[in-house]
Amino acid sequence: MFDGPFDVLALIIAIIAFLIAIKASSQATELRRRLNLLEEKFHALRPVQPPPLMPAQVQAEAPATTTAAEPPPLAPEAETAPPAPITEDVSPPPLEPGTGADAPPRVTEAAPGFEERLGTRWVVWIGGLALALGGFFMVRYSIEAGLLGPGVRVLLGGLFAAALLGAGEWTRRKESISTVQALPIANIPAILTAAGTAVAFATIYAAYALYGLLVPATAFVLLGIVAMGTLAAALLHGPALAGLGVVGAFVTPILVSSGKPDYWALYIYLAIVTAASFGLARIRLWRWLAVTTIAFAVLWIFPGLDTEELQVAPHAFHVIAGFVLAALLVVCGFMFGPSFEDGEIEPVSSGAFGAYLFAAMLVVLSSAHADLALIAFTLLVAGTLFVAWRAPAATGALGAAAATVFIVFAEWAVRANPDMLVLPGGAMPGIGPTAIDSAVTLHLVAAAIFAAGFGIAGFLAQGRSNSAIIPVVWSASAVATPIAILVALYARIAHLDRSIPFAILAVLLAAAFGAATEALTRRETRPGMAISTALFATGTLGAMALALTFALEKGWLTIALALMSLGTAWISLQRPIPFLRWLAAIFAGLVTARIAYDPRIVGDAVGTTPIFNWLLWGYGLPAASFWAASIFLRRRADDAPLRMVETAAILFTALLAFMEIRHFATGGRMTVAPSLLEFALQACVTLAMAIGLERLRLRSRSIVHNVGAVVLTAIAGLVSVFGLLILENPLLWRTDVGGAVFNLLLLGYALPAVLLLLLSYAVVEQRGKVYANTIAGCALVFALAYVTLEIRRFYHGSILSTGPTTGAEQYTYSIGWLAFGVVLLGVGILVNSERARLASAAVIALTILKAFVIDMSTLTGVYRALSFMCLGVVLVAIGWLYQRILFRRQVAPPAPQTGS
Numbered sequence: 001m002f003d004g005p006f007d008v009l010a011l012i013i014a015i016i017a018f019l020i021a022i023k024a025s026s027q028a029t030e031l032r033r034r035l036n037l038l039e040e041k042f043h044a045l046r047p048v049q050p051p052p053l054m055p056a057q058v059q060a061e062a063p064a065t066t067t068a069a070e071p072p073p074l075a076p077e078a079e080t081a082p083p084a085p086i087t088e089d090v091s092p093p094p095l096e097p098g099t100g101a102d103a104p105p106r107v108t109e110a111a112p113g114f115e116e117r118l119g120t121r122w123v124v125w126i127g128g129l130a131l132a133l134g135g136f137f138m139v140r141y142s143i144e145a146g147l148l149g150p151g152v153r154v155l156l157g158g159l160f161a162a163a164l165l166g167a168g169e170w171t172r173r174k175e176s177i178s179t180v181q182a183l184p185i186a187n188i189p190a191i192l193t194a195a196g197t198a199v200a201f202a203t204i205y206a207a208y209a210l211y212g213l214l215v216p217a218t219a220f221v222l223l224g225i226v227a228m229g230t231l232a233a234a235l236l237h238g239p240a241l242a243g244l245g246v247v248g249a250f251v252t253p254i255l256v257s258s259g260k261p262d263y264w265a266l267y268i269y270l271a272i273v274t275a276a277s278f279g280l281a282r283i284r285l286w287r288w289l290a291v292t293t294i295a296f297a298v299l300w301i302f303p304g305l306d307t308e309e310l311q312v313a314p315h316a317f318h319v320i321a322g323f324v325l326a327a328l329l330v331v332c333g334f335m336f337g338p339s340f341e342d343g344e345i346e347p348v349s350s351g352a353f354g355a356y357l358f359a360a361m362l363v364v365l366s367s368a369h370a371d372l373a374l375i376a377f378t379l380l381v382a383g384t385l386f387v388a389w390r391a392p393a394a395t396g397a398l399g400a401a402a403a404t405v406f407i408v409f410a411e412w413a414v415r416a417n418p419d420m421l422v423l424p425g426g427a428m429p430g431i432g433p434t435a436i437d438s439a440v441t442l443h444l445v446a447a448a449i450f451a452a453g454f455g456i457a458g459f460l461a462q463g464r465s466n467s468a469i470i471p472v473v474w475s476a477s478a479v480a481t482p483i484a485i486l487v488a489l490y491a492r493i494a495h496l497d498r499s500i501p502f503a504i505l506a507v508l509l510a511a512a513f514g515a516a517t518e519a520l521t522r523r524e525t526r527p528g529m530a531i532s533t534a535l536f537a538t539g540t541l542g543a544m545a546l547a548l549t550f551a552l553e554k555g556w557l558t559i560a561l562a563l564m565s566l567g568t569a570w571i572s573l574q575r576p577i578p579f580l581r582w583l584a585a586i587f588a589g590l591v592t593a594r595i596a597y598d599p600r601i602v603g604d605a606v607g608t609t610p611i612f613n614w615l616l617w618g619y620g621l622p623a624a625s626f627w628a629a630s631i632f633l634r635r636r637a638d639d640a641p642l643r644m645v646e647t648a649a650i651l652f653t654a655l656l657a658f659m660e661i662r663h664f665a666t667g668g669r670m671t672v673a674p675s676l677l678e679f680a681l682q683a684c685v686t687l688a689m690a691i692g693l694e695r696l697r698l699r700s701r702s703i704v705h706n707v708g709a710v711v712l713t714a715i716a717g718l719v720s721v722f723g724l725l726i727l728e729n730p731l732l733w734r735t736d737v738g739g740a741v742f743n744l745l746l747l748g749y750a751l752p753a754v755l756l757l758l759l760s761y762a763v764v765e766q767r768g769k770v771y772a773n774t775i776a777g778c779a780l781v782f783a784l785a786y787v788t789l790e791i792r793r794f795y796h797g798s799i800l801s802t803g804p805t806t807g808a809e810q811y812t813y814s815i816g817w818l819a820f821g822v823v824l825l826g827v828g829i830l831v832n833s834e835r836a837r838l839a840s841a842a843v844i845a846l847t848i849l850k851a852f853v854i855d856m857s858t859l860t861g862v863y864r865a866l867s868f869m870c871l872g873v874v875l876v877a878i879g880w881l882y883q884r885i886l887f888r889r890q891v892a893p894p895a896p897q898t899g900s
Contacts, residue, residue: 154213157203164196165233193233200226201249201273209265219265223272239286246277246289250296263304263314270300271321278329285338287348290330294355297322301359305366312367316376319360323380326352327387334391343392343467350396353384357397361404369412371442378446381405385453389461395470398454398477405450405481409488412443440493447489451482459516459536468528475532479539482509483546490550503551510543521575534579541567541583558601561591562622562652565645569629576636584629585641588648591622599659600670608668615663619656623649638702646704650693654712657685676735679723680748686716687755694762713759716752717778724748724782730789730800737789737798745793749786753779773835780839784846787816810858815870817847 204226208219250273253266274297281289301318304310331349332340340346360380364373384401388394458478462471486509490502517536520529541564548560565587572580600606601618626649633642662670665678690712697705730737730745737744756779764772792800795809821843828836851868 154203154207154211157199157206161196161200161203164192164199167192167196197226197229197233198249200229205253205265205269209262209269219268223269239284239289246273246280247292247296249273249276250293250300253300261304263311264317266300266303267314267318267321270297270318271325274322275325275329278325282329282336282338290348290352294322294326294330294352298355298359301362305362310363310367310370312363312370312372315363316360316372319356319363319380320376322359323353323356323383326356327383331387331391332393334387334394337391340391340393343465343470345396345469345473346393347396349391349393350400353387353394353397354400356380357384357400357404361408364408365411368415369408369443374408374442374446377404377408378449381450382453385457389457392465392467392470395473398473402454402477402481402484406484406488409443409447409485409492413488413492443492444489447485451485454478454481455512459519462520462529462532463523463526466527468531471526471528472531472535475535479513479535479542483539483542486543486546490546494550498553499550503547506543506547506550510540510547513537513539513543517575530577531579533575534577534583537571537575537577537580538568538583541571541587558591558594558618559621561587561594562625565591565648566625566629566632569632569645573632573635581633581636581639581641584633585644588626588629588645592648592651595619595655599655606663606668606670610664611660613663613668615656615659619652619659623652623656626652634700634702643702643704646702647708650704650708650712654686654689654715657689658682661685674723674728676724676728676730676737676744676748679719679728680744680752683716683719683724683752684747684755686712686719687752687759690716691755691759691762694759694766698766713775720752720756720778720782724752725785731792732801734799734801737793737800739798740793743793743798745786745789749782749789753782753786756782776835776839780842784817784820784843787820788813791816807858810855811866814847814851814855817843817850818870821847 201223204214204219204222208214214222250270253269274293277289277293280286281293297318301315304315327337328335329337330352331337332346334349337349340349357377357380360373360377364370364377367373381401381404384394384397388398455478458474458476461474465471486502486505490496490499493499494502513536517533517540520533520536523529544567545557545560545564548563549557552560565584568580568584568587572584595601595618601614606615607613626645630642630646630649633645659670661678661681662674665675665681666672690709693705693709693712696702697709726732728735728748735744756775760772760776760779763775789800791809791812795806795812796803821840824836824840824843827833828838828840855868
């Protein structure tokens with residue numbers, strides 16, 4: 001059917017099939033060896049009957065027996081002792097295999113060497129494979145060379161197949177009546193029969209599909225006979241025949257090719273082969289054979305999918321036929337499938353449905369959602385729900401069904417809205433709208449069937465199983481599928497814009513999930529019920545978030561998800577389901593990911609109004625929601641979900657402050673370079689938040705609050721040092737600082753100094769002394785910087801970086817620093833603060849250094865004299881204060897003089 005390029009692939013597949021057969025045969029050999037060993041043990045345990053003695057032998061042995069039976073004389077002590085009762089079993093112990101009197105000696109067989117393996121096994125395997133391929137290639141050669149007519153080719157193929165089958169049966173009968181034991185893993189009769197069945201499949205298929213010598217009914221009957229014959233022969237010859245015959249039948253359409261493919265003939269043939277293979281796998285319980293059949297059947301869905309005129313009907317027939325056969329013969333606990341009593345999910349049963357659902361999904365996508373393909377896909381999903389309801393072993397297929405349903409509807413939405421995949425820069429070449437063959441009505445009907453089927457079945461399945469995983473899978477599919485379908489329909493029909501009808505649908509869906517949650521809460525607790533209840537509660541919150549998203553603008557999605565986190569935390573307080581706490585944390589993570597995608601939340605529509613703009617709602621409401629959610633979660637436990645929500649609360653609070661400050665400082669232009677005003681506001685707000693967290697952590701004892709306070713302090717330090725002292729220092733860069741007193745210097749240096757001082761006192765007894773003193777030192781630096789910059793503002797106006805420094809200005813710096821040091825000393829004396837007095841000493845020491853390094857070289861005249869005079873007076877006064885007030889010594893009174 002498919003020409004030359006598939007020859008190499010066919011040879012590879014045939015070899016793989018051969019290896020599968022060898023593996024199966026090896027397993028059968030091991031089972032047979034174990035059975036023989038058990039039989040040997042059974043015969044060895046049987047009691048050995050001694051041969052009857054002749055009369056003469058009895059008379060000759062009697063005296064010896066009597067003599068041996070006489071006991072020795074007892075000691076005097078032993079004569080008075082009563083005989084002990086015999087209570088033990090005196091029967092002889094069982095004999096080990098090979099230790100009986102008549103058991104033949106066991107001979108340990110040596111492992112076969114290389115020559116024995118080559119001569120007795122490998123050549124047999126290769127010979128069987130060569131026979132099958134020889135028949136296929138002979139037919140192919142006769143077609144290409146035109147040597148024989150179609151009828152003769154078919155006749156010779158049939159004779160060759162009959163000869164192989166006859167040879168296989170003859171050798172099997174000869175081995176059964178001979179004394180030579182066949183090697184199970186190199187079974188010549190099985191390999192000959194396998195080659196014969198494969199050639200028979202190819203001959204009948206060629207007579208029907210290539211030459212038209214058989215009508216469809218006759219071909220169907222003949223292929224069915226060969227399939228049933230293969231099944232019966234495999235029951236006699238074992239897995240070698242199953243591996244070679246069945247896989248060879250799947251490879252036949254590739255080797256016997258035609259330039260005009262007939263998909264109906266192909267898929268009818270494959271349906272018969274699949275039925276025979278599944279039947280054989282069911283009778284012999286060969287799981288590997290069922291998996292191999294499913295894999296090859298799904299691979300055969302790909303031919304024709306990439307053509308412009310896809311034949312949907314035969315492809316749909318192939319998928320439906322394979323699905324039905326798998327349901328009848330493969331699924332454990334359903335119809336004719338194997339029994340399965342454990343109540344767990346069986347991989348092959350679930351994987352079979354998942355594979356055929358994947359194939360049906362490919363047909364739908366490749367046919368651009370043709371009506372027939374969508375109907376077939378709907379039938380398969382409905383069949384999956386029905387079979388999984390009756391057979392718990394196939395419950396795992398629900399996940400595959402939900403995933404394929406979402407993919408189908410998501411692709412349908414994107415196909416009609418290609419702008420979803422277009423980058424902001426514009427459309428890319430070759431991207432444009434694609435026509436949809438299927439009507440919207442059919443998709444809506446299918447969506448309603450899927451949503452109702454998954455939702456109702458998932459709710460009713462609760463409590464039907466003693467297994468914990470099965471109800472969880474049902475509830476997960478019941479919640480995820482309707483929500484995913486609703487999102488896809490919203491994207492397809494409403495184009496991600498506001499839609500009140502979709503918001504109403506989301507509210508109704510939330511109400512349904514909420515009713516299911518309450519109903520499950522009142523039921524008797526069963527395995528998996530708690531997680532299922534949590535999943536339905538999750539669906540309630542998720543549907544409400546979608547309702548807000550559908551009804552409001554796009555930016556409200558962030559707010560809605562944050563409110564869902566708060567609602568989940570509150571529900572977890574009312575219904576202590578552990579999963580709800582994690583769900584609140586998951587919602588917080590989704591909101592965080594959302595702002596990472598677009599920090600402005602609504603793009604350019606933030607607005608220009610300070611404070612009261614979209615940033616306030618986009619960051620403020622989530623921050624408030626996370627803080628409230630953390631309060632609810634903390635009432636139960638201090639665990640990982642709580643810490644995640646607390647982290648989100650701190651993050652959104654900080655981001656709210658940072659983004660609002662940037663919006664205010666830049667006038668709404670969020671991409672311009674930062675300024676002194678922005679750095680000043682950032683430093684002040686960050687320090688204030690750090691002080692608040694330091695106070696809060698003393699009550700909450702939360703590690704998140706503890707680490708958050710340290711992180712905010714570090715951020716404030718970086719902003720202050722690099723932003724205020726370097727990048728936007730008005731001494732270094734041309735910056736307009738404003739008025740004489742109320743200016744940017746007050747905001748950027750004085751206020752941060754005060755906040756740093758308060759922060760140092762907040763941590764002085766809670767953290768290390770070095771940490772607190774470092775913050776206090778920063779406060780001193782900024783206070784001294786403010787004094788210096790304010791003096792320069794008095795001499796130079798609002799632009800501090802221009803103009804010469806006069807002698808009066810240098811003198812004023814010295815006087816200002818001295819005055820600042822004296823004030824610090826006075827405060828230290830009044831409040832008895834050693835830190836304030838040490839800060840005063842540092843400032844005065846800096847003033848002394850400036851006087852001897854700068855003033856002495858730059859000042860002249862009266863300013864130099866006044867500078868040193870004032871410095872001397874202040875130093876003397878400080879010394880007097882220390883002597884008279886701080887460290888005053890009591891003078892001892894003189895000793896009284898004694899009279900002579």
